[in-house]
Amino acid sequence: MSFDVSQVKRDFPIFQREIHGKRLVFLDSAASAQKPQPVIDALVRVYSQSYANVHRGIYTLAEEATAEYEQAREKVARFINASANEIVNVRNTTEGLNLLAYSWGEANIEAGDRIVVTEMEHHANLVPWQQLALRKHAELAFIPVTDEGELDLAALPPLLADGKAKLVACTMASNVLGTITPIKDVVRIAREAGAVTVVDAAQAAPHIAIDVKEIGADFLAFSGHKMCSPNVGILWGRHEMLESLPPFLFGGDMIRSVRKYDSCWNDVPYKFEAGTPSIAEAIALGAAVDYLTALGMDAIHEHEVQLVQYTMEQLADIPEVHILGPSAERRGGVVSFWMDCAHPHDIASILDEEGVCVRAGHHCAQPLHTRFGVQATARASFYVYNDEADVDALVAALRRVVKLLKR
Amino acid sequence: MSFDVSQVKRDFPIFQREIHGKRLVFLDSAASAQKPQPVIDALVRVYSQSYANVHRGIYTLAEEATAEYEQAREKVARFINASANEIVNVRNTTEGLNLLAYSWGEANIEAGDRIVVTEMEHHANLVPWQQLALRKHAELAFIPVTDEGELDLAALPPLLADGKAKLVACTMASNVLGTITPIKDVVRIAREAGAVTVVDAAQAAPHIAIDVKEIGADFLAFSGHKMCSPNVGILWGRHEMLESLPPFLFGGDMIRSVRKYDSCWNDVPYKFEAGTPSIAEAIALGAAVDYLTALGMDAIHEHEVQLVQYTMEQLADIPEVHILGPSAERRGGVVSFWMDCAHPHDIASILDEEGVCVRAGHHCAQPLHTRFGVQATARASFYVYNDEADVDALVAALRRVVKLLKR
Amino acid sequence: MNGDLYREQLLDHYHNPENFGVLEDPDIDITQENATCGDTIHLTAKLDDEGRISKVMFEGHGCVVSTASASMFTTEVLGKTPAEIEAMQLPDIQQMLGGVTLSMGRVKCAMLPLEAMKKGLQKLAKSA
Amino acid sequence: MNGDLYREQLLDHYHNPENFGVLEDPDIDITQENATCGDTIHLTAKLDDEGRISKVMFEGHGCVVSTASASMFTTEVLGKTPAEIEAMQLPDIQQMLGGVTLSMGRVKCAMLPLEAMKKGLQKLAKSA
Numbered sequence A, B: 001m002s003f004d005v006s007q008v009k010r011d012f013p014i015f016q017r018e019i020h021g022k023r024l025v026f027l028d029s030a031a032s033a034q035k036p037q038p039v040i041d042a043l044v045r046v047y048s049q050s051y052a053n054v055h056r057g058i059y060t061l062a063e064e065a066t067a068e069y070e071q072a073r074e075k076v077a078r079f080i081n082a083s084a085n086e087i088v089n090v091r092n093t094t095e096g097l098n099l100l101a102y103s104w105g106e107a108n109i110e111a112g113d114r115i116v117v118t119e120m121e122h123h124a125n126l127v128p129w130q131q132l133a134l135r136k137h138a139e140l141a142f143i144p145v146t147d148e149g150e151l152d153l154a155a156l157p158p159l160l161a162d163g164k165a166k167l168v169a170c171t172m173a174s175n176v177l178g179t180i181t182p183i184k185d186v187v188r189i190a191r192e193a194g195a196v197t198v199v200d201a202a203q204a205a206p207h208i209a210i211d212v213k214e215i216g217a218d219f220l221a222f223s224g225h226k227m228c229s230p231n232v233g234i235l236w237g238r239h240e241m242l243e244s245l246p247p248f249l250f251g252g253d254m255i256r257s258v259r260k261y262d263s264c265w266n267d268v269p270y271k272f273e274a275g276t277p278s279i280a281e282a283i284a285l286g287a288a289v290d291y292l293t294a295l296g297m298d299a300i301h302e303h304e305v306q307l308v309q310y311t312m313e314q315l316a317d318i319p320e321v322h323i324l325g326p327s328a329e330r331r332g333g334v335v336s337f338w339m340d341c342a343h344p345h346d347i348a349s350i351l352d353e354e355g356v357c358v359r360a361g362h363h364c365a366q367p368l369h370t371r372f373g374v375q376a377t378a379r380a381s382f383y384v385y386n387d388e389a390d391v392d393a394l395v396a397a398l399r400r401v402v403k404l405l406k407r
Numbered sequence C, D: 001m002n003g004d005l006y007r008e009q010l011l012d013h014y015h016n017p018e019n020f021g022v023l024e025d026p027d028i029d030i031t032q033e034n035a036t037c038g039d040t041i042h043l044t045a046k047l048d049d050e051g052r053i054s055k056v057m058f059e060g061h062g063c064v065v066s067t068a069s070a071s072m073f074t075t076e077v078l079g080k081t082p083a084e085i086e087a088m089q090l091p092d093i094q095q096m097l098g099g100v101t102l103s104m105g106r107v108k109c110a111m112l113p114l115e116a117m118k119k120g121l122q123k124l125a126k127s128a
């Protein structure tokens, strides 16, 4: 581990606050991450010094805002080894994936085609494809998940064999199981069969280094708010793929010219950015990328693997706790579990009294929970600011749950 | 005028900065408004003290964030005299209007139907309907604009007479002409003919009091970033209309339950808020609503009418300046003009040297510019922080343009 | 805040819920889902000749709050008319639970049985 | 920043542009739009037997920057080959304009004639 977690914690002003008189132990970063001071400062600086609408202004303020907005796009591009003109600013992963389902999907999916997803998808990478399939009378097929919480990759080739599969959409890391999927293999197998590939990187971009060239997919989406930034989403697409897509939202900025009865579109990526974008927020995402890059994406992943390892060791001592998913080295910083004696709601409520924030529910992955025969789980997720003391607080609070609810 | 503009100016930190050694004279609020300290503070406070993802958490931080997010929704509802469950958080006006074109449009527009818009629409309230009409082989019809820059209302009934018009989409205030349209009449006439009505309030919500009950339309959209807030858009719809719409974007939060092959939707307005919303930004919009409400929407409008009146008087002394649109009392705080001797780009560049920010171009209203036989205009737009000294700076700078470019 | 959620009274209902099970030949038979967590409650009920609730049973694996609420609710509503139940609101449920303070995230859990019952009564009224 | 944009040299070209008009029987005939403002430039050009630009004219009402750029460009490119024009970039245009500093918003104006010419040459190559 090559960064100083206690220093990192100090970078996040929220950790100065207490919850019910206890130290804040934030273990819900998979839902949304906290923001470091440099990111908050970027927002304040833009709004206090250089704010104006972008792209269409020729006065100094507008040019400053535009320059910063485009520099942030370049930072994001470098962060995933892409070109700036392949980076589309959207609201979040969800919008990015829906953009694809509408724009690519409407133009390319026909009755009888097959769309392949996995059993571990977040609803954001399932429901858009499910509804596209229903609209188009296409088939939706699932790569199953093994009991260990891994993708059953052997099930993919048969789904592609008849050539009907037009699209394979797969997450890079599960937000429930923590599983880091063999995304390069999924993409390679799918592309060999001629399918377009979409990667949900919402749980990957904040935690592990991403190289879109190495992954080789056609599209990849993630959310700034899960990586220390305000809410801006990124849709990356290979340039020729983005070029070939019809636009999704129509309005200002995405046009080249508008006449009463027809219009021409602007170049990629602007073709997909209709209306005023989230300017300061996109610039702040640039600051978040700088912050994470300075810590080092590999160091971040290593840090999280160590925390998960430690957590799984500690939890092994509480027999009422049952963890879903693979071993620590196969996953990102997510540990979901259920308890014999306690409903996840009660776990979350009792933990909150101790200042420990975990999420309870289906984490927007209902079919995955159904797969494992549970309705809901409690989830602890880690990020750059968490340390072993946070894990200790979690474990102590879980012991209190047992004490309170076990009879 | 019932508020102290010099105090208001001090509320906006950006006015402490200089441009080319000159005082910042910001006359581009119609593109996007500057942000007052209370709005910036709201962002900082949320990110430093109460940030977490909303709706699904049962720990204190998540509950605080959810409560604030929903309180902001209620503030916005009160601001336009609506109910909170009629307020959908989107990115901007553009997304709100596109949501309607996809969700309402795909379900309700058929070949041969007519969609009515006006010649003064911003591209955001034109291109989505134009493209819907093209997709569906429907007819697109325009309410013309008179030479004075007013809607030619007499042209509307004939467009509705044959009962083919299913939708009338109209702006409440033009972003180029400044014209405040007789929106209540437009809506009444359209509804009597059985058409659904959509109001683009992007240039109205920041400047004049809006009462959706009084307007009587079915849908209305506006953008927070034009009213002192970060970038969040609002789509309002009558509750039964929103209920009847199919969802637009699919993913987390908008579902009630998801199975592998089908899903059920959440209640309105959540049905339309897929994925993680812009939480802190929506809360900051609540702060912006508070700020504007404290100044008083009627006082804001009166202030702008006075500034426009003064501007038009002053500009009358520069014969090279030609203003588009109606007289001051019929418009919001927008003055677009062209000059005999100078292209709008040059106007904007030369004004910038004097610290004066105006926009040059077609302002995302190309068909309207075509209607007036000009390719581009320069636009000065006013807001709460502008005063007569700003107008004087504009006028002085325009005299410099004449001096420099007239031969 | 949640401190008093886990007091003995509620925990007793949680561990030994009353009226747990399914009625035969019910007048009301409804399943209601809590969208936040996917929890469901299955409620069956009978009305007497005057149209008052005479018997209620529930099923479903829920949290302490929803289980205790359901357990107490199935007794609380006996003898009530549909109109009286329609009029019940969050404060009534809170009082029923012994005056507990519910955080926002738990309100839905506590309200689940009441909501299910209201929906069941509406369905019944429609089918009559 | 923009101070030197409005120096005499550029203003002269703006007020009295060279090669303003339309060529008859041109080899290249292209209209290019500046998406920001809707400005268009209409460029016509002829190539000599060696494939070098021998004559260029332009039309269109533009700003000082685009007009001066077009005026100077129509002389600057005479005798150049398509490959040489393809290789021209922003710095060449800036130098052509007398070393002026262009703010971001004005770069598109200055580049409009060059972009139109490149597009016209590409069209010509395709049709050949």
Ligand SMILES: Cc1ncc(COP(=O)(O)O)c(C=O)c1O
Pocket (backbone or CB within 6 Å): A252, A274, A275, A276, B030, B031, B092, B093, B094, B095, B122, B124, B125, B171, B173, B174, B175, B200, B202, B203, B223, B225, B364
């Ligand atoms: C009248 C009008 N409608 C719609 C819009 C689009 O707003 P946004 O870019 O926030 O979506 C604008 C803003 O430019 C506008 O002035």
Ligand SMILES: Cc1ncc(COP(=O)(O)O)c(C=O)c1O
Pocket (backbone or CB within 6 Å): A030, A031, A092, A093, A094, A095, A122, A124, A125, A171, A173, A174, A175, A200, A202, A203, A223, A225, A364, B252, B274, B275, B276
């Ligand atoms: C794997 C995965 N995909 C997609 C999403 C959706 O992200 P957002 O809500 O930012 O659109 C999430 C976040 O909850 C996620 O964990």
